[in-house]
Amino acid sequence: MTHGASAPASMTFDERYRAIDSRDTRFDGQFVTAVRSTGIYCRPSCPARTPKPSNVTFYPTSAAAHEAGYRACKRCLPEAAPGSPQWNLRGDTAGRAMRLIADGVVEREGVPGLARRLGYSPRHLTRLLSTELGAGPLALSRAHRAQTARMLLVGTDLPAADVAFSAGFASVRQFNDTVREVFGMAPLELRARRRVLPGTRVAAPTPGAIDLVLPHRGPLDAAGLFAWMAARAVDGAETATSTSFARTLRLAGGPAWFELRLDDDGRVRLRARLTHLGDLSTLVTRARRLFDLDADPIAVDEALSRHPELAPLVAGLPGIRVPGAADPHEMLIRAMVGQQITVVAARTALSALTVALGDTVEGFDGATRLFPAMTAIAEHGAEVLRGPAARIRSIVGAAAALADGSLVLTTGDDADDQRAALLAMPGIGPWTADYVRMRVLGDPDVFLPGDVAVRSGAAAAGLPSDPKPLTAWAARTAPWRSYLTAHLWRAVPPKPPRARRGAASALDKEAIA
DSSP states (O other): OOOOOOTTTTTHHHHHHHHTTOOOOOGGBEHHHHHHHTTTEEETTSSSOOOOGGEEEEEEEEHHHTTTEEEEEETTGGGGOOTTHHHHHHSSSSHHHHHHTTTHHHHHHHHHHHHHTTOOHHHHHHHHHHHHHSSSSSHHHHHHHHHHHHHHHHHBBHHHHHHHTTTOOSSSSHHHHHHOOOOOOHHHHHTSSSSOOOOTTTTOOOOOEEEEOOOOOSOOHHHHHHHHHHHHHTTTEEEOOEEEEEEEEEETTTTEEEEEEEOTTTTTTEEEESGGGHHHHHHHHHHHHHHHTOHHHHHHHHHHSSSTTTTTHHHTTTOOOOOOOSSSSHHHHHHHHHTTTTTHHHHHHHHHHHHHHOOOEEEETTTEEOOOOOOHHHHHHHHHOOOOHHHHHHHHHHHHHHHHHHOOOOOOHHHHHHHHHTTTTTTHHHHHHHHHHHHSSTTTTTOOOOOOHHHHHHHHHOOSSSSSHHHHHHGGGTTEEEEHHHHHTTTTTOOOOOOOOOOEEEEEEEOOO
């Protein structure tokens, strides 16, 4: 048997082979299967005949298969699979690099910029990623562009030239060459092979308009996500209903807007408008992170359901997700604004801040503002924010530190370094630092034992409610403690009418509910 040198260590060759032999869709996006006799690589659920073990090599990324000389299967199109949850589970350099590459850092800053963010020289980073993932940062970025190109060719009627630049290619020629090499066919041939299903073929009637399906694995608690967003929608910048969420976003090429909703087939659809088409890949990545679409809910649900106390919660809410952050800087400000006030009060304060300091935008389906830039909050936040002077100073100080770069907050941060940097800021305690880590890094193993709502939900579920024993109990659910936290938030008993007012519980905070 041939073992891929870069294959994820969490599964043995035999386990992966059993997965492809049973065509298990749960593993789509988590590794690819390269077949030496055909020169192609497939997703685990490919319907083609299972190859002999002696002809198989497993790779953790499609980029590694590209580098080894394989091309994508035309039948199963492995680039159409959801992203791997490994990059959130892994806090090492490889996982951090993959999160930054997906966010478009290589396109914007090149390999030197990626290496600088990770604290390595470009040469050392290339060696490290090649050893860990079978491909260097340029090849990994190229594979990500190819995946975006395929998504646009199959999911929209954008002209091929617009697809090229939307996917982040520097030229149409580079786009054509990459698509031919990866998929073994020209871009328009790839488009011609798409399956035309109801709602699949959506034209782009105006420049910069996109409508796509975002794949996800397993069940999805969409109602919970939409309810979460609706409770916190900032006036002018965000709109939410029980079935959709939309917001503006500041990207490198200018303002953008996107909407997430479910179609009649239960698929997540992204509708977007961009100032610059080259920002599309970044926008898709951030939308996916916001709704935690790369999670493996089957693995999470199975692990949590092993505990009798949690089984009813999981059965009642299969596919629960932990919302991410569309913008890390904004996430910190929102968490700090809402630390000691209710969700309604925090939404009011953030809406006032956005109306006063957010840039005005037009043409985004009713959205009129961007969430304020950190420089604007640093310079004028004290004039708009209300509440204790110390809290206002902390918020303005954090915005100033983010604006001048003395505080770095990205999806590619080392978790321990990020936490330490946040705790060093006035007004930021352990709860806020850990909560931001959960949302910004997508860390699936964060637990907040001191959170009043977590403790209330724990008591309702029959778990210890005091922080120390609750922390000890929660350790048995690693590495999925963020999802345990989400279940406990949802398990909080509803408040009776005219409940006694007091200090806001963590569930009432902007960052939590």
